Every structure is written in C-alpha cells, then in structure tokens.
Amino acid sequence: MSNPTDPSADVADDRLTGFEAELARLRVSGTSSTTEQRLLVAGIVLMPVGLVLVLIGWFGASGTTEFSSQVPYLISGGLLGLGCTIVGAVLYLRHSLARYLRFWLLRVVYEERTSSDRNVEALHELGQILRNRAPTDPSAVPPREKETQP
C-alpha cells in the first residue's frame, strides 16, 4: 500500500483535485424538493388560468350564435381551459397530499422515538436495580466474535 505522501503524490493531487471538483459539482438526485415545489406552484397557477379560459370561452361563444365561429372558443375555452384546470388540480392535490403525509410520517416517527426513549430509560432503570442486587460478573461480557471462520 503506497503512502499518500510518497513522491507520486504530486501528480496524484492534480488528478484527484480535478476529481474532487467534479464530485462537488455532481448533482446527486435525492429528493427533488425544488422540482416538487415548482410543480405545486404550477398546479396552483394552472387551476385559475383554466377557469379563466373557460370563462373567456363561454363569453366568446355566447356572443355568437353561429356554430362555426364558436369552435375556436370551444377549443381554447372548453378544451384547453378544462385541461388546465384538471392538470392543475391533480398537480396540486398530489403535492399537497404528499406534503401532508410526509409531515404525518415525521410526527409518527417522533412519537415512536419518544416512546422508545421512554422504554430504554425504563430498561436502564431496571438494569440498575438488577445490578445493585448482584455484583458485576466479568464473564458476563460477551466474547468478541472472530471475523473469519475456517
């Protein structure tokens, strides 16, 4: 095994520094909380936009009795607007639900933790009591497990 301070380390440092810089720039994909936030906002924005489009379509289409001139309103107001609203609502629901559940989970984890802390404490006290009764026995320490078994 070569020592990190051996003569070849000069070249090494050069290459590894580059590597380190690359690693620092690496975007590790854990949670995409920013993406999620953006989608939530997109959802909130899309819903009213869709409704406005539907309204525009409504007023536009009611302004004329001729079907052929209603078609564009139908498409932009009806279809696009409806689509926007639905997509918006789905996005919003999905992300607000996910957020809620996540916090809920955290809350549960917290409860679990405090309750297990209490249990550990109780066990500890129990141990104290038992230990006070009998003097410590050195052979009670478990033997270290050997790493390899032939």
Next chain:
Amino acid sequence: MGSELPSPVLELTGVRAGYGRIQVLHGVDLIVPRGTIVGLLGPNGAGKSTTIGVISGQVPTSTGAVTMLGHDVTGAGADALARAGVCTIPEGRGMFPNLTVDENVWMFTHRGVSTREARDIAYDHFPVLAERRSMMAGRLSGGEQQMLALARALATRPSLLLLDELSMGLAPIIVEQLYEQVAAVTAGGVGILLVEQFAGHVLDVADQVAVMVNGRIRAAGRPHEMAEALSGVYLGG
C-alpha cells in the same frame, strides 16, 4: 492538501442494495484508499458485480452511503459519475461490438478528453489496436477486446477505476500483460477496485484484498493474510 488523514477515493458504508425485492448486498463496508489497488474476491453470486454496479451508479442503494473523496455520491447517475472520473470496465464485453475500434475510442471522449489524445494514448499502449482501427470491435480476439476496454481506463485518466472480471476467459499470459497495464494506472493516487472470482493474479497485484460472501465482506487485509480466509470460502468453510 493539509488534512492529516486524506479521505479515501472510495468508501462504502453499510450499503444495502438489490434488484426489485431481492436484496443482494446486506450492508457492505469497503474502503479504497488513494493510490491503492484493492482486490474484491468471492465466489459466484456473492454480490461482487452488484457492488461494482452500486459504485458506478447503475444499481440504486436502499440504505447506506457511497462517498468519494469525502463527497456523498449516493444516488448519482452512472453517466455523471463516469464523466466525473469513475471508470468502470464491466464484466464480459467492455466495448461496443458493432462499432469500429476507432469509434469505440471516440466514445472515450465523453469523459472530456480530446479525440486525438484518446487515440494517442490508446494506440500507444496497445499498438495492436491501431492496426485494427477500422475493424468492428466485435471481431477482435478476446484479449484485444479487453485491451480496448482497458484503453478507456488509460485514456480517460480516471481517478477511480473499477474492473469487473478482467481475466475471465483469457490466457494467463494475456492476463499478466493486462494487469501490468493496470498497475501502471495507480501511479497518481488513483484508486482501483479489482473484482475477480479467482484469486490468481489479484493477490500479486493488489495492496489490499477483501473477501465477499453472500453480500457481506467476510474478511479484509493484506493479500498474504487472506490465503486462509480464501481457502475457507472456496472450499465451502
């Protein structure tokens, strides 16, 4: 660098991973220090290739962390890691069979080296490849194919090199030549992880050897210390 204990090129801590619901790695800890060749040995199905997959970013981890030079890279994409300087030579064909040798070398340049440089380095180290540069890589001999794969490790100047079963199916003399080339790469603080099923040359080349069985590291240490552990593993101990 001022730090007293330089962080290792690669460190795995408590990595669990698998495919679907089948867990293959049950908490793997592994360190590849700077400028070191680490051999990872173990019987078929021990999880060696999965370990390579986890490090190279192809297999997601369920828990545990992969750190390189102290940076947490768990969950980074395989292509991003490759561009950063992790070179993985996978098991079997480490080249594109339906591309010419030249085009194969061209693919090295995704890691930021120039085409000219890539060709110079590859063909300098393995002159036989230069002779076959416009041949389909799939028609090369097994040894030449591994040379082409290794040429990538040389030309892309990686900081971490992962080699999976380099010697598989090759004549011992060719294996020896290839390992010579591998050893040359470490000069420069590069970390190398050699995965092999059979100890053979690994014990001669590696600075450290880890033995993996059933998704766990069973033993680790200097090559000569490992002989006993290895015989246990392979003789069903």
Next chain:
Amino acid sequence: MEELIAFTVVGVVTGAIYAVAASGLVLTYTTSGVFNIAHGAIGMLMAFVYWEIRFDWEWPAPIALVLVIGVIAPLFGVLVERTLARNLGRASLVSSLVVTIGLMLVLMGLAFNIWPPAGRRVPGFFSPGGVDLGVIVVSWHEVIAVATALVVAAGLRLLMFNTRTGVTMRAIVDHRPLATLTGARPARSSMLSWAIGSSLAAVAGILLAPVLQLNVEALTLLVVNAYAAAMVGRLQSVPLTMVGAVVLGLIESYAVGYLPSTGVFANVRLAIPTLMLFVVLLVIPEVRLRAGSAVTARMPKLPAWRRSAISAVALVAVAAAFTTVAADDTIGKVSVGLALGLIALSLVPLTGWAGQVSLCQLTLAGVGALAAMKVATDGSPIGLVVAALAAGAVGGVVALPALRLKGLYLALATLAFAALMDNVVFIREDAFGNFGSTRVERLELGGVSFAGERAYFILLATAFALVAFGLLVLRRSDFGRRLSALRDAPTACLMMGMNTTRTKLEVFALSSAIAGVGGALYAGLQNSASAADYTMFSGLPVVLLAVLGGITCVSGALVGGLVLAGFPVLTDSISWLESLALLGPGLIGITLARRPDGLVLWIADAWAGRVDSRQREVDEALPATVEDLGLAVPFEEAHLEAIDRELAIDGV
C-alpha cells in the same frame, strides 16, 4: 415506354417520401426502443400545421417550412419523449404500443377538432412548373421530394458515422449500460432521436400532402407504408429501409398503372403497402428484438369456483335489475358497452394470458358479424355459431404468421391484417352492402325473440357472463397453464417439448371466435352492420380500453367496454365535451404509461389494502425524505411545533 417511365417516376417519388418517413421511424425505434405507432399521425399533424401557417396565415413558404420542420416538429418530438416515451423503452411491449396508439388517437382527434374536414388543398412546391425530360414532365415538387430523400439519406449517414452524437446513438443501441458507463447521456440521445424522427415525419407529411390532400386518416396511414419499408430494413438498417421504401413506391405505382381498375384488383391496389408489410414480415429472417416481455401486467389470483360462478350470475341479475329501472335509451348505450366488452374479452386469453399481442380483434368481430349476417338473415342462433366458426377460422389464418413472429412483429402483422381487411374485404359491395351498411335482425332463440332493448341487454350480459365464466374454467385447465407458460417462458416451453404451435393456433382461434360472437351480437344490437363499425382505426380504442381495464382479468374487459361506451354518453349529455369523444380513449391510453396492471387490479389492490408498487416508491423516497426534513438531527420543540402546524393538529 413513355407510360413506364411516367409510372417509374411517380413510384420513385412516392418511394422517396416513404423513405423519409420510414427512416425517421427506424431512427427513433433503434435509439429509444419505442416503436412509435403515432409516427404517421405526427407527420399528419405537422402537415396541417404547415397548411395553417402557409395558406391560412399566408406566411412565405420558406419561413413556414423552417418553422414547422426546424422548430415545431422537433419540439413536439422532444415533448413526447420527455412526457411519454422516456420510461417506455424498458416497459412491456403492450404498454408501449398502447401508449403510442393513444397518442395517435389524440393527434387524430386534435386534427379533426382544429381543422374540421373541408377541402383543403396544398399545391405542390413551385406548382405547376416542372422539368421537361423530353418524354415526360417531372414537376418541381417531385424533384424536390426525391432530392429531399437523398439529402436525408446522406445527412443520416453523416450523422450516424461521422459525428460523435451519431456514434453515441449507435453505441447506445449496441450496448446501453456500457454507453452510460462511458459518460454518454442516453436520455439526451433518445430526445434527439425523437426530435429528428418527428422532423422527418413532418417532412414526409408535408411532401405527401399535395398528393393525398389534407386528409387526417390517409396521412396517418402513411405510417403503415413506413412500417413496411422499415421492416425491409428489419427495423435496424436505414439504407435497407430506404431501398424498401422505393421498392414499395414502385410497386404501388405500377399497380396503379397496370392492374385493372375494376374487379378484385381495384381494392388490392389500395392494400399494397399492407400486403407488402405482411409479406415482408413473413419472409424476412427474424432478428433478435430487444429483450423484455410482451405483457408485464400482473396475473390476478384466480377466483375460486364458487366466486366466479356467483359473479357470473350476479352480473346477469344486476343487468336484469338495471333493465327495470333504466330508460330504453340508456339501456341501449350500456348495451354497446357490454358488446364491446365481449370483444375486449377476446383479448384476455390471447394477450393477457398467452402474451400474444393482437390489434385486429374488432376486425375479427367484423368477420363474425359479416358471417352471421350472411347466414342467418332471420336472426336464428345458427348465426352466432357461424360467426364463431368463421372468425375462429380467419383467426387461425392470422395466427399463421404468429407461429414465427413474436412481440412487435406480431402486433404489426395483426395491424396490417386489420388494414388489409378494411381495404380489400369490408369495402366490397357484396360485404356490407351497397352503402356499406346492411340491416341485421336480432337473435331469436327457441321462439323467444330478443328484439326488445331490455331483452337484448340481458342477452348480452348473459353472453358476457357465460364466456367470462368459460374462460375462467379454461384457465384452471391444462390449456390455461400452457397459455401462461407461453407468455412467461416461451423458450422453456420449446425445450420442454410443449407444442407451442398448437397452443398458439388454439388460443388464436378461441380468441377470434369470442370476438366473432361479440361482433355478431354487436351488429344485432345496432340492427345494422357497416364497414365503418369494424375498421382498423375503431379497433384500436378497443385494445386500448381492454388494457386500461386490465388485460389479464375478465372483469377488466367489462370495465374497458363500459368505459369505451361511456364516452358517447358523456359527450351527448354535455354538448361541448363532444370534441373529447375523439380524444378520450387516446388520453386514457397515454395515462397507461404509469398503470400497466389496469384499472380493475388497481382498484382491487386498493380495496384489499395492497399498495405494492406505491409502497416501494415510498420506501425508496423514505431515507432521502427523512434526511431532508431534519430527522438526521435530533428533534427539537420547534420542529415539532412546525410539524403540528402543518398537520393542523392542536397539541397532542
């Protein structure tokens, strides 16, 4: 001689256009692994967009061309790749087919809505000028078409062999994991291939528009020609694909020129691309397609004997109860759902259990309807028997290519068969009559007439229940196990000495017979049968909805049929939703990208509290999430407060 030259020129020109379209298809398929059924539809849509910009807004041609081919089409391709295709490369064949079919239907619906059919004309480029070759005059448009094909061929060659981008694309096709390990970005290559593919589709669409007029269906069908050409290149080689395209163009042109324009041959001319596709599929040596199973939807647990019997009886009982409360009108509409459900049911053993993808079930239903109509004009039950036999026999013939074709090739062969029947058989006067529609009497069984809406509704429900029950019985049998083996381990079947040929033939015949009966009943329900009821295009939503309902379970077919019939009901009651009727099935198909198991299984899982796939998602997200929210650091009072605020809990 003059004539020959003229036909040759026309053939080369159409061939050149097909070549452009087909090379785009091949490029997309090889690089991203998704066979884009909607390729022709993209070309169609872009041709319309070009018309809009060039002739409606009257922008100059060069600007319009650059805008459509250089900007809109590639962006559209990228959009499709990002939203739909990205995860399909590794999905099952059925999912990827259904999603692109959905996309095709959506695009067709969009085009119909935005540009309602009207005589739109697109003159050729520099029309009416041309080059005088002495013998004949070649129009500039034709010259441009051929030149474009040559440029595309040269450009693709240059791209694939002389740029790193192209070499990377080939590398990804060759060995995807390794390409990633060298640092190439497969997602980027896939996106680029969709952009180029979409552009090439646009070029083909625009070049073809003056020849075919702006017709949604005709332009969309361009894709069949492109498939045929692409098959010559075995979906791999662009040069061979181009050769195939030119050969196809020439055959088509000579057929127009030299085959008699009356009699049998009149229709054959229309069917040449599909015939060629069929022949090519049968003749070419099969290449190794991407690994991956045809169907990955989970097999549901087989319900117990008692439960299946009770469900069958319950279905009939519910149907009977329904007839007592619902109006005739409503019953009629729900009946359509039952009939379509029966046709969709034919896909369950074939695709769901045996893993053989068929896109021609409605065509087989049409065969059944035709047979019943010819034999039993008075509504005698013999009609149903004949329908089953005839459809079963035709299905057996369709199965012949299936004996050697797998996966995508089989799906395309069945699609070609559907188009072939459209063009050659159903269109004939002696098939569905003079105006393409014939009156069909409803069934009369042992003196009981099912002419009334209510009676017929109950009949349909009974038929569905019987067939579904029969299928469940079948699945328990040795035959059922053979089907599952065929789907899950076709190679193992062969090695164990199972007669896969017989099994395939049997399941095809069985499925076709069911479709035939369904078709006959459907015709009776409508009191008429017409070619338009059983076209290839109207058959695609049936497949789509069957997959939506759940291709592996019989109840999925019922749900699929009812949903499909539900669209017109919905759009009738809400008039401005009318335009959705065309889009609905397609939109649903697209959503299947995420739910391959189908609705029924999904609901059943939710009901039983099983949330396998979702659970896995949560498990995966967990460590990161917890770390994100500060669990790695100890809890503090402030954290707790914040959490409770989020949850709207007042102190516990």
